[in-house]
Amino acid sequence: MTAWRLTEDAPPPEDGMETSGEPRRRRSSTRLLVVAATVLLTLVGAGGLAIARSGAIFAERPEGCVKPDRTMQLYAVELPKDGTQIRLGYGTSPQTASYPGPTMEMMEGECVAITLHNLVPAATLEQLRTNPAHPLGVSLHVHGVKYTQLSDGTVQSGSFVPPGESRTYTWYAQPRNKKTGSPGTAGYWWYHDHVVGGPHGTQGLGAGLFGGLVVRRPGDPKPDRTYTVVFGDRQSINLRRGAATDTCDAQNPQPGPTCLVARKGEKVEFIVVGIGNDMHTFHLHGHSWADTRTGTVSNGEPFADGVPIIDNKPLGPGDSFGFQVAAGDSVGPGHWMLHCHMQFHSDGGMSTMLHVLDESGAMPPGHDHSHPATAAGAGATTGQHQHN
Amino acid sequence: MTAWRLTEDAPPPEDGMETSGEPRRRRSSTRLLVVAATVLLTLVGAGGLAIARSGAIFAERPEGCVKPDRTMQLYAVELPKDGTQIRLGYGTSPQTASYPGPTMEMMEGECVAITLHNLVPAATLEQLRTNPAHPLGVSLHVHGVKYTQLSDGTVQSGSFVPPGESRTYTWYAQPRNKKTGSPGTAGYWWYHDHVVGGPHGTQGLGAGLFGGLVVRRPGDPKPDRTYTVVFGDRQSINLRRGAATDTCDAQNPQPGPTCLVARKGEKVEFIVVGIGNDMHTFHLHGHSWADTRTGTVSNGEPFADGVPIIDNKPLGPGDSFGFQVAAGDSVGPGHWMLHCHMQFHSDGGMSTMLHVLDESGAMPPGHDHSHPATAAGAGATTGQHQHN
């Protein structure tokens, strides 16, 4: 039998110090509790792993989510290798899996149940794990929104999916609550694997198991386009190593993971995520934004004047932020660079473009005399140019 | 005799540029001052060191502190080695010294006089110094609050403590002042040595001479528990290298420096500090906070809607931030990971747990089938389990 008293924070209160004990444990004398405890703890460190999957007692849904408003299916699949690099992706169908995975959107107050199907071959997961004692599986760990231990997506909580199996994760976009002090969950977030290769999913992240999430609050400005850009070390933006592997056709850009296009005046939303081991600094030419929850300030907000306006923001692994800009506002159409401002990262290819077309959808000609062959004539066609 | 004129910022005003001179020096023509100066300057760089300790003229107390409201004793002592690594700690008694040192709490408006006693053997300080010309001593340098040169804790200002000696440092939690434009000093701060080993206290910091400080403003929300977590390179959280050296007993967690426990609904306050050479990103599972001074937003604040909500925050050496969360709000009890999101840091052990018990102080059983032996029965006891 294990029982314990929740007493004092360590180190214990010290003699001769009037203050230090205070902030650690308030009213300890009246709160010296004798606790009947049934404590099952599992610490996951460099050493031991707890392989545990069922959860009879922990709640399935976070408080406030009576039942999911929506359900969706998500598939973790192996994608074609990038050279020798194993690539994995999430998709709402096995055929459409990609890295980043699908960008998710929720409204505060919503609750979503996502069933993750692990289609990644066990042999692939074996190749990726760094410790033979580590279990095989993929998971879904999300930032920002609420979930119980059963949807934590970690090994230690048992909330992962072995090869060939499925598991349902419940996410709740808890709204702001003045009574409990909850600030709400509206924001720019992301989701990712936390299991592949080791207890922090380092190999799953490196292979591509991540995606963007935006939680909106009623009244938030709505974008015309959303792009999720992920900065990872030795990987470039969205795991594409610069222009060489960029899928953006310079003569006919079709919006895609590394092909960012908008017409002038469109509200373009960026979801920016950091993964891996390094810091990055996200810089966008010609555009800036307010360092607020949405990147914008609206009419009459009393704090609008005090908020920093930025065009460059540091970004570490696990960080995510987002913002909306009016494409080409004041600066006009053009090919606006978007890059990590760490020079050896940008020089190494961590750089792409936001292509801003004019209001009619055309790019003004003439800025580039070295490529006259690309100065195609104007004209309309309904043929859609497909890109891979 | 040394005299000088405080004239222009360098580089001097340039011809042909209407603007550039302006922001550097305003109204320079009317402010071209002839100054009677007695200037004693000491620049501490890679090269020379100024060993100076007495200060006859500089004020002892910062303006606004008429006399200290409180006094306390603080001891710098050598602790048992961690392998071959020398460990030092601050304590309000020699017996209770630890790393981090005691968490301090002040209210805006308060002034505290702290007498630091250097009990660290001179031989130990000699081992730690990198330059034989560097003086032996420890100091107390604090972030955020006010202090004069005599309490700066640096070698160059002479405000350090040789072995066996004592020195009193005066800290003033200056309140916000609309007249002078002072924003106040309420916030999450830290204190540390600035002298051991070299002019920036690098060896003192690495050995453990640091602690958290919170300055509250009247009306700020009060926490039920406060934990100070310090991220240092190659050191893991609070200099403990992950679960292997974690003092948290998984079956009977007692709150301590790396054993973070709370009951559901308790207001848990984190003071997060970065030391060393590396960036880190602090991530807490299942909980998020507002990126404000306190981590919270309260009723009716007009900026509440624009503030980013985060669950991951970059943290460099010298940075400190803090916040309060309601433990387990919406997400329920559980073992909620808290780790650096830089993958090689978390994989290396920079990871621990916030153990959230239910309202009665128990952890719901059943999430971990692999450790049935730890499924202790329920029951009450008044026996307190002690941990080292």
Added chain:
Amino acid sequence: MTAWRLTEDAPPPEDGMETSGEPRRRRSSTRLLVVAATVLLTLVGAGGLAIARSGAIFAERPEGCVKPDRTMQLYAVELPKDGTQIRLGYGTSPQTASYPGPTMEMMEGECVAITLHNLVPAATLEQLRTNPAHPLGVSLHVHGVKYTQLSDGTVQSGSFVPPGESRTYTWYAQPRNKKTGSPGTAGYWWYHDHVVGGPHGTQGLGAGLFGGLVVRRPGDPKPDRTYTVVFGDRQSINLRRGAATDTCDAQNPQPGPTCLVARKGEKVEFIVVGIGNDMHTFHLHGHSWADTRTGTVSNGEPFADGVPIIDNKPLGPGDSFGFQVAAGDSVGPGHWMLHCHMQFHSDGGMSTMLHVLDESGAMPPGHDHSHPATAAGAGATTGQHQHN
């Protein structure tokens, strides 16, 4: 002829997912546009470079700038080598070029036309370039304010200056616009070369081609002094490697790029910029500031209470921030350290002082007994001590 349809963000909408398609492309069915396009795209990556300089169609001035309110001349010149390190600088005259270059100041609403003259010898630019296919030139790329493609300062947009030539860049400090949602451009920014050595100007930045820019909003507090401090890797503050190469005469400090001096009570403004490859953390002893656009909070601002107060801030390449403090407020005169808090950076010399004199312009004597020879007597003189 090139034509295309601006249709869907990639990856394309997926089956079975109710949400994911939404945020990427709103109202796609009604916006499936057939676009008559004349698209000229140039992607600059590790591989190809587009050497293009003229721009017939792109607008010269950003929208909102009817014509420049001011014009200025700026010169890029080669400065004396720092050891074997090539140094370049911007100046409003060739004789006054320096690193950092002149600190610029604009008011929101202003438009400035800056003519950059490239006086850097072609041979020097050749030495700095890393790829023989890269064009020779210097440029002016600015953060925060508005400019068209013709003033982007990049190779790909053709907006750079070959040796011996000149080019006019137009910057517009767009004001806040509640209608368009523009947050304005007031803030602490910087400008730099984007061309020397490679497509991101890495060699130009490393050699010294950068400077600070502040854009003020009507009503912003005005400083008495402004210092621009730039943190670069392996370079120390403003490319000076610590006290050894500091130009600050300890006995008679004259304000300069690395000699920061103010009298007590003066409003000192810092513009802090990060360049290079590394993160830094800017720490100032004895002073703190609000983490707002200006570093201050003014009377009656409803958000003042929620804003973090800081004295240490992480800073990555491309980041810039600024603030004002009242020199010596509460803490009094003294030599207040200002350093990167990454320990190996500060130990390596990334450290200097803010010298705060008393109201009369004198430094109280007596804090330094080891340097009695510098205890000069008091007295007045009109002779100005010149420093190089």
